[in-house]
Amino acid sequence: MKFEIRQMTLAQSQTAPQDALVVLWPDGAEHQGPMGDWVRKARQNGDFKDAAGTMLQSYGMPGVRARHLLVVACGQGQPRDLRKAMRAAWGALQPAKVKSLAICWAGGALSPQAIEAVLTTLADASYAYVSTLSKPQPRTLAQVVLSLTHVTQADKTAVHKAQALVRGTELAREWANRPANHATPNHLALAAKALGKHPGVSCKVLGPREVERLGMGSFLAVARGAAEPLRFIVLEYKSAKAKGAPVVLVGKGITFDTGGISMKPAAEMDEMKFDMSGAASVLGVFESLAALQPALHVMGLIPATENMPDGMAVKPGDVVTSMSGQTIEILNTDAEGRLVLCDALTYAERFKPKAVIDIATLTGACVIALGAVRSGLFSADDALAQALLDAGEQSGDLCWRMPLDDDYAEGLKSKFADMANVAGRAAGSVTAAKFLQKFAGKMPWAHLDIAGTAWRSGAQKGATGRPVALLLEYLLAQAPSATASGKRKSA
């Protein structure tokens, strides 16, 4: 899907050659001409209300070149309102299978965040998973032209950024959605290798022997039950203009989580194909970085394996030695995410990172705590936590800071090892984070628990691509040069 931006008035947009025209109408806006009269009349009759998402629809309206015309109310043009308006507009247009779409903003200036919100929401709503369907119905929408009465450089930058973000988010959704037999650790490694072909990106993949040589006893313990061989993926994006230490992203890559010997119940177990959503988000971020080429240095680490029950599988009570040298009593083999992440965190130390952020569908407890609205954010570093919270607000990909008091680590004590891998049921997402913190050492570290936000269940089942938007926003804010977000900060 390709985005463009053009300078056009509302009158000019009526001659746009696209299949459909969506006019985003801010509350109270008045315009001369037939379209303005149309809206005024509908308003007087109470048929067009100032509430984001209300719509007027017409087909083949005289004076409008597009076959489909939609006028959508969108509040004051805040990103939140625009997301609602675009979602409603796409809901109405979807059956028409349009190939091209013109969007006209009928108000004054639009902020870069608002532009991004319009385009990313449209992409999000029109995405369709197809890769394992025998008769795929691919998305027809290929071209989107946004028109504003005055187009600035910042507007163009916002469109460019939205385009890159959509590419990254869709790559993340694609990999997270793929069934576990189509998204094995090796498949993920091949996807990462493909990213390594982009300028500035390189990729190295380690297999079981190399991981053993590194002493990743905790990661290896999880992989013991799996017939599919594990992969440890190391991605690097480095711009020639980048200075200083890298940011390291670590994505949980459990391609299927049965729970292992501590097996999960059957109901909804299929959703554990999404347990590599953290890994998918790392792949997505690298896709976006490759498209934008910002002045940054970013590493991506993905410990990838299945968590399976088997004669060789790790058993409750087994004690393993992590790469850090700390020993772990594995009381519950279903708490496997932390076991693969802890060795990846130790591996991250060699890069002397300015920040390490792990992204994981880590705990059901986080779904209970925060639901599908905000991801859980854990960090003892106030500056890093604030930067991630800000990135969430800017991008609309929200997170919420959770506590890390040392008292929460009490339950992780073990008689047979330096620590256990689980504590009690209470505050499960926090005790999981406390476990990870023991492996972050002195590095500035943050953990995003995306168990509630990475995918939707039920009729809408599917990956969301979160938190690619949050991570990209955070990273671009770290880039010294004039990226979209850098400019926005200083404006």
Ligand code: BES
């Ligand atoms: N991948 C799951 C977490 C999960 C569960 C995410 C449900 C989304 C929905 C993770 O590996 C897990 O099984 N966690 C356990 C930890 C427990 C054994 C301490 C959990 O949350 O039940």
Ligand code: MN
């Ligand atoms: Mn598990």
Ligand code: ZN
């Ligand atoms: Zn898991």
